[in-house]
Amino acid sequence: xxxxxxxxxxxxxxxxxxxxxxxxxxxxxxxxxxxxxxxxxxxxxxxxxxxxxxxxxxxxxxxxxxxxxxxxxxxxxxxxxxxxxxxxxxxxxxxxxxxxxxxxxxxxxxxxxxxxxxxxxxxxxxxxxxxxxxxxxxxxxxxxxxxxxxxxxxxxxxxxxxxxxxxxxxxxxxxxxxxxxxxxxxxxxxxxxxxxxxxxxxxxxxxxxxxxxxxxxxxxxxxxxxxxxxxxxxxxxxxxxxxxxxxxxxxxxxxxxxxxxxxxxxxxxxxxxxxxxxxxxxxxxxxxxx
Numbered sequence: 001x002x003x004x005x006x007x008x009x010x011x012x013x014x015x016x017x018x019x020x021x022x023x024x025x026x027x028x029x030x031x032x033x034x035x036x037x038x039x040x041x042x043x044x045x046x047x048x049x050x051x052x053x054x055x056x057x058x059x060x061x062x063x064x065x066x067x068x069x070x071x072x073x074x075x076x077x078x079x080x081x082x083x084x085x086x087x088x089x090x091x092x093x094x095x096x097x098x099x100x101x102x103x104x105x106x107x108x109x110x111x112x113x114x115x116x117x118x119x120x121x122x123x124x125x126x127x128x129x130x131x132x133x134x135x136x137x138x139x140x141x142x143x144x145x146x147x148x149x150x151x152x153x154x155x156x157x158x159x160x161x162x163x164x165x166x167x168x169x170x171x172x173x174x175x176x177x178x179x180x181x182x183x184x185x186x187x188x189x190x191x192x193x194x195x196x197x198x199x200x201x202x203x204x205x206x207x208x209x210x211x212x213x214x215x216x217x218x219x220x221x222x223x224x225x226x227x228x229x230x231x232x233x234x235x236x237x238x239x240x241x242x243x244x245x246x247x248x249x250x251x252x253x254x255x256x257x258x259x260x261x262x263x264x265x266x267x268x269x270x271x272x273x274x275x276x277x278x279x280x281x282x283x284x285x286x287x288x289x290x
């Protein structure tokens with residue numbers, strides 16, 4: 001289990017592993033936030049490990065009503081315009097035209113994203129595109145284990161706060177330069193969204209982290225120096241800083257001999273550089289793919 005490994009797998013496994021120190025083990029599963037019925041039942045090696053675990057840790061417990069309500073309220077507060085501004089007023093005309101073309105192609109009303117700020121607009125475009133393929137957030141791997149943990153009375157821990165999530169999902173950039181870069185990138189990648197999504201779904205089912213990583217990074221556009229800096233900034237915000245915190249939480253679980261089953265987005269385990277697996281190995285932990 002490695003970030004964008006170039007080595008071929010000699011044996012089909014899963015985006016699932018165990019992280020060990022001298023006397024304890026934490027199970028670590030890469031999640032897909034959207035899935036369909038073809039993913040279930042999950043392999044018994046995953047379900048049995050969950051059964052053996054005493055607690056579940058996820059990015060954030062979206063099945064907790066108080067958390068989901070707070071997330072919705074803060075996302076509305078910080079992710080949408082509430083004054084005379086609109087998305088069209090802060091994005092370049094070329095990006096606005098691309099978004100209008102997408103709305104027409106997907107049979108969405110023009111202006112569907114008018115109140116969205118750029119980063120939430122881009123994330124919603126991706127979510128809508130994935131749902132158009134028949135994948136459902138209610139069937140996501142993280143939701144599956146949240147429901148199982150709640151039914152079994154297991155303790156559930158959120159690795160991130162609502163504020164952490166809202167910061168990532170909405171941004172705090174008054175110039176909108178980062179959001180505009182992200183939305184432009186998403187719209188440029190949209191024609192390949194179906195193939196990339198199918199590739200990631202196939203990679204998850206076969207445990208092929210290299211294939212997953214390839215399909216995460218299909219956009220090969222030559223970036224300007226300014227856009228290269230924005231891409232770095234976005235990756236730091238979306239992945240790297242969060243990965244470091246996740247790895248630190250897992251190290252703490254091991255230090256305290258807690259019997260944990262941890263579920264985080266697969267991109268945090270299979271991404272380029274600074275992924276959770278690489279960070280844990282640099283800390284001296286053994287990570288075994290199962």
